[in-house]
Amino acid sequence: MERRHRSPETPESCFNLFHMCHCVLAVEMDATEFRRRGKEMVDFIADYMENIEQRQVYPDVEPGYLRCLIPQEAPEDPDTYDDVVKDIERVIMPGVTHWHSPYFYAYFPTASSYPAMLADMLSGAIGCIGFSWAASPACTELETVMLDWLGKMLNLPEDFIAGTTGKGGGVIQGSASEATLVALLAARRRKVQLILADQPERTEAEIISKLVAYTSDQAHSSVERAGLIGGMRMRKVPTDEKFAIGGEALRRIIEEDKKAGLIPSFFCATLGTTPSCAFDHITELGPICNAENMWMHIDAAYAGSSFICPEFRPLLDGIEFADSFNFNPHKWLLVNFDCSTMWVKRRSDLIGAFKMDPVYLKHDHQESGLVTDYRHWQIPLGRRFRSLKMWFVFRMYGVKGLQDYIRQHVRLAKEFENMVRNDPRFEISADVVLGLVCFRLKGSNELNETLLKRLNSARRIHLVPCQLAGNFVLRFAVCARTTESRHVKVAWHHIRELASELLLEQGH
């Protein structure tokens, strides 16, 4: 850097530099070279996927491991592509947690399928930024239709389907966190305007200071965060023995708050909580929200994908009361990250919360009701052509293939649950409804913390914990697309072995 700043070039020497740099440009990767390298990368990816089982699922690097493996500055002159590729195994892979290994059982799944990868390659090449209809009509229109396709797979109420005349419709957000935030902001604005219509003398800031939002004490941290960002007080509604909210609990807390002069404005229900995959009772909660004119948002980030199966669809009953609904096909529907699908009953509620139209973003068709400018539906302005991934995946699997995929994971979770139940030393800590099994050794939290530490240190499988009713609990989430019964059996065998060692040491 110094060099460049000791003697800043004059326009002339910059012009020379331009010529000098032509030799650099001469080696810029062109289409011919990309054909070769791209095909090598396709094979690299296929090899990685085919052999991922042999890789250690959880890395054993120490914090800061990577910095010393590469230079401290970018090279002045280009490296060769071969150097770059060599470094994938030398620098990157040792520090990768392999989310798509069949021995990965942590968090919740993140989706991966070949059709999604192919679509993403195409999306990267088209490289359009679909913030408005005109910025790339196909990008916007395919998204609207794919959200309708998926909405119909879930049998969403007609209000959520855009069609050609609907007032509602869907959008792809980057994450459930953004969807929750966008819903909370729309709720905030709707309530403020409603109150200002009656009492124009009040200020927006004063009204917002009285608004209150609700969610479960089991809800994802991003819900609390949305309240923090939107400046809306967030109350945690206590859950029942199934870790779910029922109508009574919400009604009670709303009454308290109204007595205290607060204004109930937003409720975020969770279908499939992160700790234990519990389901709030939205058939009880929905009517309360509607009666209070509170916005009801449903976050089904993980569980939502299962609702394409008729046997799981009843878990979504009550959706008809909701204003907005979100789940992540990038978790469990084979569409690679990021693809978080959100539907609203009244698109005007979202748009109203954000709309601003500078001249450089205006276009001829803007006034037409048919035209969607998705930038008004989200936090960022720019957006990738993400609906291509949905289109490829839905067509290459078909609804039946997707349903079968969900059912396989549920079946594997049940298989794991049964093995746990058959070992008297263990207990199941929450109902197993979908692909998550919460379990623990009967005994102290310390005992279970030690077991988990040893499991993750052994690095043959990867799990994360949760807290349920004061208990330290292990979460076993079926994650990888390629997970089979044999992997689950190996995992359970390994868990039992480490448990036996541990209990032996402790003199049980």
Next chain:
Amino acid sequence: MERRHRSPETPESCFNLFHMCHCVLAVEMDATEFRRRGKEMVDFIADYMENIEQRQVYPDVEPGYLRCLIPQEAPEDPDTYDDVVKDIERVIMPGVTHWHSPYFYAYFPTASSYPAMLADMLSGAIGCIGFSWAASPACTELETVMLDWLGKMLNLPEDFIAGTTGKGGGVIQGSASEATLVALLAARRRKVQLILADQPERTEAEIISKLVAYTSDQAHSSVERAGLIGGMRMRKVPTDEKFAIGGEALRRIIEEDKKAGLIPSFFCATLGTTPSCAFDHITELGPICNAENMWMHIDAAYAGSSFICPEFRPLLDGIEFADSFNFNPHKWLLVNFDCSTMWVKRRSDLIGAFKMDPVYLKHDHQESGLVTDYRHWQIPLGRRFRSLKMWFVFRMYGVKGLQDYIRQHVRLAKEFENMVRNDPRFEISADVVLGLVCFRLKGSNELNETLLKRLNSARRIHLVPCQLAGNFVLRFAVCARTTESRHVKVAWHHIRELASELLLEQGH
């Protein structure tokens, strides 16, 4: 859908369905098929890029064109991959605005390079979600080091470099809009806490209602939006004849607001405004922000990439006064969308605004100072392995190759500017500093609106307008990586022709 809802299956029939579905799974795309299809896609992409010039840059579809070209529901059984591929040209391409055509001169560029595409393929395959260090150490660590690499290329003050012991550092956001919002939220919290420390009797809501943020009347709409989301009043500071803010203008408005009892808390400076690529005078503005203890954020979304060239780096002088800085390598530094890089002097300011730590996201290394959990730096929780794109691009081009790329675009803009200046019927509407030329026909706004309408209807090139000092102005932004002098000449020739026709009709 009906079928499934008339007779919800029992677990048993679901088990049968599972077996039935095996035949579906049997045709699931596997690694072998992906090797074949992936290589076909690589060729498709190379063909698309090589021949993009022959495609009409701006589509002539009408709103709603796509819906009638595809089924109204997802198929129950899989389609063949060949059907899907056929539909790319039938359904998608007719509605694509080709941002990477050398005849695309609209908005600002969005980056595209082959090394970035290769890295993105790899990122999609690894498919880790790097919300915490443990969720995939390589994902977090490469990002921190790549932000250091880029920060050094820009010769950022040491405070912004993470190194191994720095208090600052960088993060990849999805968009400049998110970076601005995150900065504003951090500013909001810092100011509120500062005041509460002195006056604990005040409420957060009441304090926030007094906070005020500032930006230029030329700033991007996302800045105003950030204020709307964060509930912070936003004042537009008037700009000078160069469409930039100077110190006096800001000082004046701050004094007014302080007299009115407001609390100046946040200033968003723009380097390279969207309408005309104007540069706020941050050497004057910075000291004012520091004196008022206001957070200064610098948004250089487009222009930031040029600061890797020593001859353009002086445009960033004054950065030393800033708390945060952001620009988009996904615009002009050959890293495909999305990659919006943001640096802060004190990472604790960002983390403080968001931090929440549920058990399922805790990990052993969390307490170590070396460990970064990027989820505390951004709005979403999940994040792709985006730093791979930066790593591939920086290494395959080298700093010199990147500098040369920037200089080429600037040279092409100058070439266009000169052609405009040599035609007495036209005028240049703003200084041409980088790759954007703002120009118009001397005469009425209506005349220029008609010219632009005709240009975009002819569909040989694509431009968007802006408003400058009440004038309707055409923006000519050099965008595509492959744009050459011959394309710019063709574009100018075409503009002159349509202008001549228009002026003739109007009897000039």
